[in-house]
Amino acid sequence: MIVEFSAPLLEKFAEVVARYPEGRQKSALLPILHLVQAEYGWLSVDAMDKVAAYLDIRPIEVYEVATFYTMFFLQPKGRYVLEICRTGPCCLVGAERIMQHIEDKLGVKEGEVTADGLFSWRGVECVAACGFAPVLQIGPEYTFYENLTEEKVDQLIDELKQKAQTI
Amino acid sequence: MARKLLLAHIDVPDIHTFEVYRQKGGYRAVEKALKTMSPDDVVEEVKKSGLRGRGGAGFPTGMKWGFLAKPEGVPRYLVCNGDESEPGTFKDRYLMTYIPHLLIEGMIVSSYALGANTSYIYIRGEMMPQIRIVEKAIAEAKAAGFLGKNILGTGYDLEIHVQPGGGAYICGEETALLESLEGERGNPRIKPPFPAVAGLYGCPTVVNNVESIAATVPIVNDGGEEYAKIGIERSTGTKLISASGNLVRPGVYEIEMGLPMEEFIYSDEYCGGIANGKRLKAVVAGGSSVPILPTHLALKTAKGEPRLMTYESLADGGFVTGTAMGSGGFIAFDEDQCIVRNTLNFTRFYHHESCGQCSPCREGTGWMEKVLHKIEYGYGDISDIDLLWDIQQKIDGHTICPLGDASAWPVASAIRHFRDEFEWHILNPQEAQTRNYGLVTEGVTSVE
Numbered sequence: 287m288i289v290e291f292s293a294p295l296l297e298k299f300a301e302v303v304a305r306y307p308e309g310r311q312k313s314a315l316l317p318i319l320h321l322v323q324a325e326y327g328w329l330s331v332d333a334m335d336k337v338a339a340y341l342d343i344r345p346i347e348v349y350e351v352a353t354f355y356t357m358f359f360l361q362p363k364g365r366y367v368l369e370i371c372r373t374g375p376c377c378l379v380g381a382e383r384i385m386q387h388i389e390d391k392l393g394v395k396e397g398e399v400t401a402d403g404l405f406s407w408r409g410v411e412c413v414a415a416c417g418f419a420p421v422l423q424i425g426p427e428y429t430f431y432e433n434l435t436e437e438k439v440d441q442l443i444d445e446l447k448q449k450a451q452t453i
Numbered sequence: 454m455a456r457k458l459l460l461a462h463i464d465v466p467d468i469h470t471f472e473v474y475r476q477k478g479g480y481r482a483v484e485k486a487l488k489t490m491s492p493d494d495v496v497e498e499v500k501k502s503g504l505r506g507r508g509g510a511g512f513p514t515g516m517k518w519g520f521l522a523k524p525e526g527v528p529r530y531l532v533c534n535g536d537e538s539e540p541g542t543f544k545d546r547y548l549m550t551y552i553p554h555l556l557i558e559g560m561i562v563s564s565y566a567l568g569a570n571t572s573y574i575y576i577r578g579e580m581m582p583q584i585r586i587v588e589k590a591i592a593e594a595k596a597a598g599f600l601g602k603n604i605l606g607t608g609y610d611l612e613i614h615v616q617p618g619g620g621a622y623i624c625g626e627e628t629a630l631l632e633s634l635e636g637e638r639g640n641p642r643i644k645p646p647f648p649a650v651a652g653l654y655g656c657p658t659v660v661n662n663v664e665s666i667a668a669t670v671p672i673v674n675d676g677g678e679e680y681a682k683i684g685i686e687r688s689t690g691t692k693l694i695s696a697s698g699n700l701v702r703p704g705v706y707e708i709e710m711g712l713p714m715e716e717f718i719y720s721d722e723y724c725g726g727i728a729n730g731k732r733l734k735a736v737v738a739g740g741s742s743v744p745i746l747p748t749h750l751a752l753k754t755a756k757g758e759p760r761l762m763t764y765e766s767l768a769d770g771g772f773v774t775g776t777a778m779g780s781g782g783f784i785a786f787d788e789d790q791c792i793v794r795n796t797l798n799f800t801r802f803y804h805h806e807s808c809g810q811c812s813p814c815r816e817g818t819g820w821m822e823k824v825l826h827k828i829e830y831g832y833g834d835i836s837d838i839d840l841l842w843d844i845q846q847k848i849d850g851h852t853i854c855p856l857g858d859a860s861a862w863p864v865a866s867a868i869r870h871f872r873d874e875f876e877w878h879i880l881n882p883q884e885a886q887t888r889n890y891g892l893v894t895e896g897v898t899s900v901e
Contacts (some may be wrong), residue, residue, distance in 0.1 A: 305614040310654055315636035316619050320578060354638040355619025357578050373540045374741055374798045375697040375784050411622065411802055412540040413579055416697030417704045428581035
């Protein structure tokens with residue numbers, strides 16, 4: 287995907303770069319990748335190359351960071367990516383059952399996209415909300431859904447489908 | 454009722470706003486420190502308080518501050534570690550969500566003590582709502598004159614910036630966090646040099662956990678000696694405990710150090726006992742990395758004394774019959790939980806989160822995961838238990854950072870205390886193969 291960063295987005299980039307000392311603009315890499323992903327849904331090679339050019343670093347420096355951190359998507363995903371915590375404490379109270387339910391309900395395997403392009407899901411590691419388990423989060427704002435049950439998941443998916451129609 | 458220093462006002466409506474926080478006595482510590490104390494005075498109070506790092510390592514905060522190099526003309530940095538990712542730990546998220554100004558106030562007095570004029574709060578990227586909350590709190594504090602140039606007319610300048618992470622447990626390790634803050638992969642650095650000498654951008658840097666920084670506020674307000682009166686021995690003050698698992702009332706609790714674990718689990722003031730009328734089987738007292746303890750060793754030490762929530766009492770018995778305070782991530786397991794399955798889950802976590810720098814961790818965590826997977830699903834051999842023991846021993850202590858150790862300890866303690874469950878899976882393969890918990894994602898799917 288070829289991208290061209292909009293003026294408001296470039297303005298946000300500049301705001302981020304200003305947080306660091308002169309010559310340390312590479313510190314802005316993670317925040318800028320988040321901004322790019324929030325804009326386009328994922329990080330294409332072209333987008334990463336343009337980030338590299340903006341920060342005056344080599345493209346490989348962007349790729350090696352984007353591939354290291356799990357939050358960055360290097361392929362297009364559904365509009366809503368349901369990220370279910372799959373680590374110990376959540377599993378003590380039924381996270382595995384919830385994941386099975388989501389897989390059945392959406393009819394796609396982990397990491398795949400539903401035919402309508404709306405949903406993807408994946409298991410993620412501990413999201414620091416163990417007291418409200420099981421939990422899932424949805425980016426780019428990482429809204430939280432806590433104390434999940436099968437019914438709550440059904441309701442959430444229906445709501446998101448309706449929301450998608452209105453946008 | 455136990456004394457509360459961090460969460461005293463947590464139930465006050467709108468305490469997340471500057472206005473209400475200020476009405477409740479907020480930012481008094483900034484006024485006191487900047488107007489009546491020298492930076493060294495603040496460091497001295499923190500030393501006297503006996504505060505120990507709340508992120509997991511438990512290193513005395515005042516001593517860490519004392520190590521900070523102060524060469525002329527070189528900036529110094531304070532970096533707050535809000536990359537809370539240790540399974541079972543969610544106190545920092547709670548604190549940042551509900552009382553963000555406590556963190557900002559702590560950042561100001563701590564930065565002042567260390568002579569930092571730019572400080573960063575590194576918050577894990579998934580905590581986008583908390584990032585927004587903390588950024589708003591910073592803007593409010595700045596508008597009120599508690600941040601920026603010439604704070605309260607004292608001549609002290611400070612800017613605080615929030616940095617989002619990218620989803621990597623390893624970035625909770627302080628040198629990996631600094632790498633990440635510099636826009637790199639989160640590979641921990643070889644020490645020495647320690648961050649106190651060469652940290653962020655090669656400059657002297659202190660990295661402190663969110664809760665540690667928040668604790669400096671009551672320490673400055675009431676004095677280090679007053680703080681040290683709470684608690685037992687070298688475990689002073691209060692501690693936030695994140696309680697999860699099979700409890701009637703999971704959640705974040707502020708306890709006075711020294712609370713008996715039995716009271717924490719069963720008293721109505723805290724967790725209210727085990728959910729669904731079940732019995733307690735095991736406890737992980739300080740986040741997934743610390744050794745798991747069976748009930749009898751969780752509630753009492755091997756000597757038969759009550760197990761207290763202190764660094765010393767939790768560690769009583771070493772790793773043979775004790776555990777560690779860690780991050781205060783308290784996970785309770787009821788009688789129906791499978792320890793092998795949980796150990797597999799934790800090991801998959803460490804395998805997934807290993808940065809890949811050190812071979813013992815990169816290879817060992819994956820190997821342990823495969824062996825545990827085999828056992829859990831009923832395809833294990835009795836010799837696999839010894840193999841697991843052997844692998845964990847070869848990881849422990851042989852890596853640049855403590856992630857390797859953290860992956861080894863849960864495996865070692867599970868075998869030590871629950872060897873019969875491993876044997877059950879191996880001796881009853883058909884039953885192990887047909888148990889259905891639902892879906893296990895990613896990781897190893899093929900069995901040998």
